[in-house]
Amino acid sequence: xxxxxRGRGLRRxxxxxxxxxxxxxxxxxxxxxxSEIEPKWQAVWAERGAFRTPTxxxxxxxxxxxxxxxxxxxxxxxxxxxxxxEGYTATDVIARMKRAQGFNVLHxxxxxxxxxxxxxxxxxxxxxxxVITERNIATFRTQIQRLGFSYDWEREISTAAVDYYRxxxxxxxxxxxxxxxxxxxxxxxxxxxxxxxLANEEVKDxxxxxxxDPVERRLMRQWMLKITDYAERLLVDLEELDWPESVKEMQRxxxxxxxxxxxxxxxxxxxxxxxxxxxxxxxxxxATYCVLAPEHPLLAEITTAGQRAAVEAYVAAAAQKTDLDxxxxxxxxxxVFTGALAVNPVNGQKLPIWVADYVLMGYGTGAxxxxxxxxxRDHEFARAFGLPIVEVVAGSGSPVGEAAYTDNQDGVLVNxxxxxGFSIDGLKVPEAIxxxxxxxxxxGLGRERVQYRLRDWLFSRxxxxxxxFPVVHAEGGEVVxxxxxxxxxxxxxxxxxxxxxxxQPPLARAGExxxxxxxxxxxxxxxxTNTMPQWAGSCWYYLRFLDPRNDRQAWSPEAERxxxxxxxxxxxxxxxxxxxxxxxxxxxxxxxxxxxxxKEPFQRLFNQGMILAHxxxxxxxxxxxxxxxEERGGRSFVAGTDTELESQIEKMxxxxxxxxxxxxxxxxxxxxxxxxxxxxxxxxEVQKPWQMKDVEGVNRFLQRVWRLVVDERTGERAARLSDxxxxxxxxxxxxxxxxxxxxxxxxxxxxxxxxxxxxxxxxNDATATPRVPVEIVTTFLxxxxxxxxxxxxxxxxxxxxxxxxxxxxxxxxxxxxxxDELLTIVVQVNGKRRGELQVAPxxxxxxxxxxxxxxxx
RNA sequence: GCGAAAGUGGCGGAACCGGUAGACGCGCGAGACUUAGGAUCUCGUGGGGGUCCCCCCGUGGGGGUUCGAAUCCCCCCUUUCGCACCA
Numbered sequence: 001x002x003x004x005x006r007g008r009g010l011r012r013x014x015x016x017x018x019x020x021x022x023x024x025x026x027x028x029x030x031x032x033x034x035s036e037i038e039p040k041w042q043a044v045w046a047e048r049g050a051f052r053t054p055t056x057x058x059x060x061x062x063x064x065x066x067x068x069x070x071x072x073x074x075x076x077x078x079x080x081x082x083x084x085x086e087g088y089t090a091t092d093v094i095a096r097m098k099r100a101q102g103f104n105v106l107h108x109x110x111x112x113x114x115x116x117x118x119x120x121x122x123x124x125x126x127x128x129x130x131v132i133t134e135r136n137i138a139t140f141r142t143q144i145q146r147l148g149f150s151y152d153w154e155r156e157i158s159t160a161a162v163d164y165y166r167x168x169x170x171x172x173x174x175x176x177x178x179x180x181x182x183x184x185x186x187x188x189x190x191x192x193x194x195x196x197x198l199a200n201e202e203v204k205d206x207x208x209x210x211x212x213d214p215v216e217r218r219l220m221r222q223w224m225l226k227i228t229d230y231a232e233r234l235l236v237d238l239e240e241l242d243w244p245e246s247v248k249e250m251q252r253x254x255x256x257x258x259x260x261x262x263x264x265x266x267x268x269x270x271x272x273x274x275x276x277x278x279x280x281x282x283x284x285x286x287a288t289y290c291v292l293a294p295e296h297p298l299l300a301e302i303t304t305a306g307q308r309a310a311v312e313a314y315v316a317a318a319a320q321k322t323d324l325d326x327x328x329x330x331x332x333x334x335x336v337f338t339g340a341l342a343v344n345p346v347n348g349q350k351l352p353i354w355v356a357d358y359v360l361m362g363y364g365t366g367a368x369x370x371x372x373x374x375x376x377r378d379h380e381f382a383r384a385f386g387l388p389i390v391e392v393v394a395g396s397g398s399p400v401g402e403a404a405y406t407d408n409q410d411g412v413l414v415n416x417x418x419x420x421g422f423s424i425d426g427l428k429v430p431e432a433i434x435x436x437x438x439x440x441x442x443x444g445l446g447r448e449r450v451q452y453r454l455r456d457w458l459f460s461r462x463x464x465x466x467x468x469f470p471v472v473h474a475e476g477g478e479v480v481x482x483x484x485x486x487x488x489x490x491x492x493x494x495x496x497x498x499x500x501x502x503x504q505p506p507l508a509r510a511g512e513x514x515x516x517x518x519x520x521x522x523x524x525x526x527x528x529t530n531t532m533p534q535w536a537g538s539c540w541y542y543l544r545f546l547d548p549r550n551d552r553q554a555w556s557p558e559a560e561r562x563x564x565x566x567x568x569x570x571x572x573x574x575x576x577x578x579x580x581x582x583x584x585x586x587x588x589x590x591x592x593x594x595x596x597x598x599k600e601p602f603q604r605l606f607n608q609g610m611i612l613a614h615x616x617x618x619x620x621x622x623x624x625x626x627x628x629x630e631e632r633g634g635r636s637f638v639a640g641t642d643t644e645l646e647s648q649i650e651k652m653x654x655x656x657x658x659x660x661x662x663x664x665x666x667x668x669x670x671x672x673x674x675x676x677x678x679x680x681x682x683x684x685e686v687q688k689p690w691q692m693k694d695v696e697g698v699n700r701f702l703q704r705v706w707r708l709v710v711d712e713r714t715g716e717r718a719a720r721l722s723d724x725x726x727x728x729x730x731x732x733x734x735x736x737x738x739x740x741x742x743x744x745x746x747x748x749x750x751x752x753x754x755x756x757x758x759x760x761x762x763x764n765d766a767t768a769t770p771r772v773p774v775e776i777v778t779t780f781l782x783x784x785x786x787x788x789x790x791x792x793x794x795x796x797x798x799x800x801x802x803x804x805x806x807x808x809x810x811x812x813x814x815x816x817x818x819x820d821e822l823l824t825i826v827v828q829v830n831g832k833r834r835g836e837l838q839v840a841p842x843x844x845x846x847x848x849x850x851x852x853x854x855x856x857x
Numbered sequence: 858g859c860g861a862a863a864g865u866g867g868c869g870g871a872a873c874c875g876g877u878a879g880a881c882g883c884g885c886g887a888g889a890c891u892u893a894g895g896a897u898c899u900c901g902u903g904g905g906g907g908u909c910c911c912c913c914c915g916u917g918g919g920g921g922u923u924c925g926a927a928u929c930c931c932c933c934c935u936u937u938c939g940c941a942c943c944a
Contacts, residue, residue: 246861253940278944363943377942453943682870697882757881
C-alpha cells in the first residue's frame with residue numbers, strides 16, 4: 001500500500017476517500033458527505049424537472065430572458081479533464097443566479113459529434129464512427145452530470161444526429177440559393193497523412209494545426225463558401241459586441257482589411273498590361289522593378305526567349321515547394337528576371353519584371369510594383385539582386401540604400417514629379433496617397449481599392465463522418481441542389497472509411513443504390529461524395545437549442561425572437577477565429593434570409609483561460625506521474641530514490657502524465673468542492689495551474705458551512721442557530737449584506753474568485769458569532785447555492801424549507817447595511833506624514849483637499 | 858519582426874475611479890482539545906531593524922507627475938498569447 005500511493009496528490013485523494021468511508025461507519029455520522037447528498041439531489045432535480053426551460057407563452061412573456069451558452073464539447077475518447085468544467089461551472093453559476101433573479105433561462109448542452117478523431121478511432125477499433133461517438137457522448141454526459149449542472153437535458157442535441165444535420169443541409173441549400181456556395185478548382189491544402197483537404201484556418205506553417213501533419217498545395221475541385229462577401233460586415237459588426245478585445249483583434253487581423261490602389265502597368269513593346277495592388281501608391285515614383293508570382297497567368301506570355309529556360313525552372317521549383325518551405329522567413333529571397341519590361345504609368349520609366357515566390361498569387365493581384373526604398377521585402381530582394389534603390393520619401397535617419405524607410409505618416413515625398421509636371425513632392429504620405437490616387441483615376445491608370453486577406457472558406461472534406469451535401473451531379477456535370485423536402489440526405493452505412501484506391505472520398509464506397517439519384521426532372525445523377533467540415537454543425541447549434549425537437553423547421557420564429565441573441569457565451573480562446581468567424585458568417589446569411597432577427601449571434605463572449613498542471617521530468621526528459629513523485633526540502637524526487645526531477649507547469653497532456661480527471665476530484669472531495677475550486681483558483685480568463693492541495697481549502701470552507709447548520713454528532717440543527725431576528729446580530733448582518741452586494745456584482749462580472757472569497761469571509765464571521773440568527777444563514781445559503789448547489793439544497797431542507805432551493809429567489813442587499821466603512825486618508829505634505837482623515841468612499845478630491853487644509857490649521 | 862496582454866509574499870491570487878499593499882485560500886510556525894490525529898478551533902506569518910510604542914525597505918528595473926502611485930506618463934527588461942513575405 002505504502003509503495004503505490006506515495007505521491008502527494010494521489011495519496012491525499014485516497015486518504016480523503018478512506019476517511020469518508022470511515023466516517024460513514026463510525027463516529028461523525030452526521031458530517032458533510034458529498035458522496036451521499038450529491039447523487040440524491042441530482043436525482044431530485046431530474047425528477048422534478050427543476051431546470052426545464054419554460055415554454056408556456058404566458059410564462060415567457062412574464063419574465064425577461066437570459067440565454068447562457070457553453071461552447072459544446074467534441075466528445076473525444078479521452079473523456080473530460082478539469083479544463084472543461086471550468087467554463088461550464090461559470091455558466092452554471094450564472095444560469096442559477098439568473099433564474100433566482102427572475103429570468104427565464106435557457107442553458108443547454110450538446111455534442112459537436114462529427115469529426116475526424118471518431119473516424120480514426122473507428123478504423124483503429126473496427127467499430128462504426130457512430131458507435132464510437134455514442135459511447136464517447138455517454139461518457140461525457142455522465143461526467144458532466146456528476147457536477148450537478150443545471151442544464152435542460154431535454155434539449156440535448158448532437159450534430160451527428162439525422163434530425164439535426166438535416167437542418168445543417170437545409171442551411172447549406174440556403175447558402176447555395178444565395179450564390180454563396182460554389183464549386184471551384186482551387187489550389188487547396190491537401191494533407192496526405194489524413195487523406196483530405198483542410199481549410200486555410202486549419203493550416204499553420206504548412207501543417208495541420210491539430211496533428212502537425214504536413215500539408216501541400218494541390219489543385220482540386222472543391223466546395224467553397226463565399227465568406228469574402230461578408231468580410232466588411234464581419235469586420236464592422238465586431239464593434240457592437242461585448243467581446244474580449246484580443247479576440248476582436250484576432251478576427252480583424254484574420255479579415256485583414258487594407259486600403260490601397262490598383263495600378264495598371266503596361267508591358268513595354270505591346271498591348272498587354274497587368275495590375276498591381278499597393279497600399280503605398282505614393283511611392284510609385286520609387287518603383288524600380290516589378291514582380292509576378294510564379295503562378296501568374298501572364299508570366300509565360302511575357303517571358304523572353306533568352307530567359308525562358310531559367311523562368312520555367314524557377315516556376316517548376318516553386319510548384320514543388322510546400323507551404324512550409326515557401327513561408328520560411330529564415331530563407332533568403334529568390335527570383336528570376338523574365339526579360340520583360342513594364343512601363344511605370346507615372347513617369348514612363350522602364351522597369352524589369354521579375355518572378356519571385358515572395359509574391360503570393362492568392363493575395364491582391366499576384367503582382368507587385370517593388371519599391372525597395374520603402375518596403376523591407378523589396379529592399380532585401382533589391383540588395384540580393386543588385387537592383388536600384390531610390391528614395392521618394394524623406395525623413396529617415398539613415399540612407400535608403402541601407403534600410404527601407406517604411407513610415408507612412410510623417411515622411412515627406414521627394415523625387416516625385418512626373419514629366420507632365422504633376423508632383424506630390426513636399427506632401428506628407430497620407431495626403432500624397434490621396435493626391436496620386438485621384439490622379440491615376442483621372443487617367444484610367446488605377447483606382448482606389450480595398451483588399452481583404454480573408455479568403456473563401458473551403459467547405460468540403462474527403463471524409464466519411466460528416467454531413468453529406470444535399471446536391472447531385474447530374475449527367476453532363478451540372479450541379480443540382482436537392483429539393484428541401486428530399487432532406488435529409490442520410491449518411492449511408494459503410495464499413496470502410498478510407499478514400500478509395502483511385503482517390504475518391506469514402507462515400508464513393510456507398511454503392512450505386514445510394515450514389516445514383518433520379519432527379520425530379522427525370523434526369524439521373526450522382527450524389528456528392530465529399531462531406532462538410534466539422535465546423536458546419538457548430539455554426540448554428542445555438543439556434544437549434546431554441547427549439548430542438550421541431551421536425552418541421554430548424555427552429556420556430558417565435559422561439560428565435562424570444563431567446564436570441566445569446567446573452568453570454570463561454571469557451572476557450574482556441575475558437576477565436578475559426579468557429580466564431582464561421583458562426584458569425586452563417587448567422588449573417590440567415591439574417592439576410594430573414595430567419596433570425598439579430599445581426600450577431602453572441603452578444604457577450606468570455607474566454608476562460610486554460611488550466612495547466614504540474615508535470616515532473618528527469619534529466620533525461622522522461623516524465624513521471626505525480627503519484628510517483630515525492631517532495632523533499634522543496635525539491636522533487638522519484639519517490640524512494642535520489643533521482644531528482646524538474647517540476648514545471650504545463651498544458652495537461654497524456655504524454656506528460658499530468659492530466660487531472662474530474663472524476664477523481666469528485667470522488668475525493670465532491671462535486672461542490674470541485675465546482676468551487678474551479679472558480680476560486682483565480683480569474684476565469686487567465687491560465688492557471690491546478691493545485692490539488694488548494695482544493696482542501698474550499699473543502700474546509702464547505703465543511704464549515706455544514707457545521708454552521710448541522711450538529712455533526714447528533715445531526716440536529718446546530719445549537720448556535722437562533723430564531724431571533726437578524727438584527728439581533730448586527731455585525732453579522734452587516735457582513736451578510738456586504739456579501740450579498742459583492743457576490744451579486746462579482747458573479748455578474750464573472751469574477752467568481754472574489755465572490756467566493758467574500759463568502760469565506762462571511763462564514764468566518766458567522767463561525768465567530770456565538771448566536772447566529774437562522775434567517776441570516778438561509779439568506780446566505782441562497783447566495784452560495786449557485787456555487788455549491790447540492791450542499792445548499794441539503795441544508796435548506798434541513799432548515800425546514802419546503803420548496804427547492806433551486807427555486808428560491810435571489811436576495812437583495814440593504815445599501816445602508818452594505819455600505820463600506822470610512823476610508824483612512826493619510827495627509828502628507830511633501831511626502832511627510834502630517835495627519836489622517838476619515839472620509840466616505842467617493843469623496844471628491846477638492847473636498848479632501850479642503851478637509852486636509854482645515855485640519856492642518 | 859509586428860500586434861495584444863501581463864509581471865505583487867514560499868505558492869494560487871486580492872486591492873473600486875490614484876487614498877497609503879498582500880483580502881481569501883494553500884503552505885508554514887505556535888498553542889488548545891485529544892489515546893492519537895494529517896480532524897477541528899485560536900493566534901501568528903513580505904523583508905530588515907528595534908527593551909512590543911515604533912522605524913526603515915518593499916508590487917520586474919530606471920526616471921517622472923502627485924500631498925499621496927501596484928494603479929497614471931516615458932524608457933528598458935522578462936513572460937505569455939496571437940499574426941507572420943498579405944505588397
